[in-house]
Amino acid sequence: MNGATNAKSGYTTKAAIDTYTGLGYTLVSDDTNGKEVVFDNDDAVDQAFTVHLSHGTITVTPEKPGKPGEPINPGEGSANYPDGTDKAGLTDTVNRTITYVMSDGSKAPDAVHDSLSYTASKVIDKVTGEVLSTEWSKNQDFKDVVSPDVTGYTPDTKTVSNKDVAHDA
Incomplete structure (x- = not known):
């Protein structure tokens, strides 16, 4: 995704997490804490967010x-x-x-x-x-x-x- 610095992306991890928890996975951690992703001001480095799931x-x-x-x-x-x-x-x-x-x-x-x-x-x-x-x-x-x-x-x-x-x- 691309966007302006500090702009909201319109993306959250909720839908992806819900898909996996519906298949028996358990959420361990989510770097976004379920909040909407906001674009940073560093064009040199891609933003990365990790969602960690385990088998329930x-x-x-x-x-x-x-x-x-x-x-x-x-x-x-x-x-x-x-x-x-x-x-x-x-x-x-x-x-x-x-x-x-x-x-x-x-x-x-x-x-x-x-x-x-x-x-x-x-x-x-x-x-x-x-x-x-x-x-x-x-x-x-x-x-x-x-x-x-x-x-x-x-x-x-x-x-x-x-x-x-x-x-x-």
């Missing part, structure tokens, strides 16, 4: 999941939420079934069923749609289950104990 991130959780395949940002050309960012991809269940078998084939006590539930949070790069990190809830313990007493029988396992169980067990 978003965290998805089961309470605030993403929608895989849908845009993360409002801008045209936005990255999409990746697979595994919906509620189903952010939750996991580990099931345990304890089954009793009698050595002589007689009727055994009923099986015991347990489950543990886990949740994850994922940090997503809003510009690329890449999952940057995934953090699952901490490992859990199933409650100890004492084998039932059956007259005339001795269990080979007195107590079933599963501890420090991860979400993907």
